[in-house]
Amino acid sequence: MILTKISVLHDNYIWILYNKKGSCIIIDPGVADAVITKIIQKKLNPIAILLTHEHIDHTGGVNKILKIYPNIIVFGPKEIKNNYIHEVVTGGDKISLLKKNIYVFFTPGHTLNHVSYYLKPYLFCGDTIFSCGCGKVFNNNYLDMYYSIELIKSFPKYTILCWSHEYxxxxxxxxxxxxxxxxxxxxxxxxxxxxxxxxxxxxxxxxxxxxxxxxxxxxxxxxxxxxxxxxxxxxxxxxxxxxxxxxxx
Ligand SMILES: [Zn+2]
Known part of the structure; x- marks a missing residue:
């Protein structure tokens, strides 16, 4: 699997994971145009979108991407109310895509139902932890955030952390x-x-x-x-x- 990232908005990252055949998964597309440009450039075939949480800088591009690629399946936690979610996921779920298993972990704290996706060695952890920091805690859920960070700490040491902001x-x-x-x-x-x-x-x-x-x-x-x-x-x-x-x- 090959991983690439796109820097968008003020400091966001959008991640794209693809195989040798060019089939790809997009993680947290906060905008559409930069993703579509990358897909065309690399001749990719998008099959799924994974969303970590409800914030617009992670979901804002989904509708436009779906209009161009209507066969994409969108996965996300229940807090995302928009009708574009095809499969609601939470901790313990397993998603099979590109002949790989992607494990869903419940990582609340930043938002109530935030999830992270693990496809060894990558952990797409959204706004839970960042390089040398962690996400803001909304809803006063400090204990949830603490346990989510402890959970991430328990991953294998060579896990590559793919967060959504550069701070x-x-x-x-x-x-x-x-x-x-x-x-x-x-x-x-x-x-x-x-x-x-x-x-x-x-x-x-x-x-x-x-x-x-x-x-x-x-x-x-x-x-x-x-x-x-x-x-x-x-x-x-x-x-x-x-x-x-x-x-x-
Ligand atoms: Zn957020």
Missing amino acids: TLSNLNFSINIIPKDKSIKKYYKKIKKKLYLKKSIFPFYLFNEKKNNIFLRTNDPSLIKELKLQSKSYFDIFKYLRIEKNNF
């Missing part, structure tokens, strides 16, 4: 502000900044690297807890504290 540098800026003495994060910040300056790709993002440099995946890390002076708090409290601090950053 790497701003997330690292926040992390440095919160734990300025952390050597790993400071080193990683320099590395990413240099790559971006040289216009080099910062992909792929592996889970094992996020475990070192994403503070939201380190809420049980004694060095982080010590630096935050939150030794008396639970791991969940530390997560909530960090997320609220990020909201105000």
Whole structure:
């Protein structure tokens, strides 16, 4: 399987996964035109759309894509009310496409019914976690978000995380502000900044690297807890504290 991404809107990524025959799956098409251009360019045949959650910057392109490619099957969680959803999915479901199994994981927190899709080694995690950060928590569902992030942490270490927004540098800026003495994060910040300056790709993002440099995946890390002076708090409290601090950053 070959993975490609399209950068659209302010900072969104749309992912397209395709096989050697050119059959493809589109993940979270927030816009249509850039996707259609890519499909034509690469001579692809779209067979399915996977949606992680209801937000318009993830779903806004679906209607127009369907008008041009009416045979596409659209998968998504029940929170997406639009009538273009053909198959409602939730955690535990298995989707068979392109002769592969795609496993659906329930990852609420950003929204009430957010899901992520796993096709080894790729995890399409929408707005649950980002490079060195995590999504905003709507509906005050901090506990759901905490457990969703813990679930993602349990994936194999070479899982490639495919999130829907590019916030790497701003997330690292926040992390440095919160734990300025952390050597790993400071080193990683320099590395990413240099790559971006040289216009080099910062992909792929592996889970094992996020475990070192994403503070939201380190809420049980004694060095982080010590630096935050939150030794008396639970791991969940530390997560909530960090997320609220990020909201105000
Ligand atoms: Zn969202």
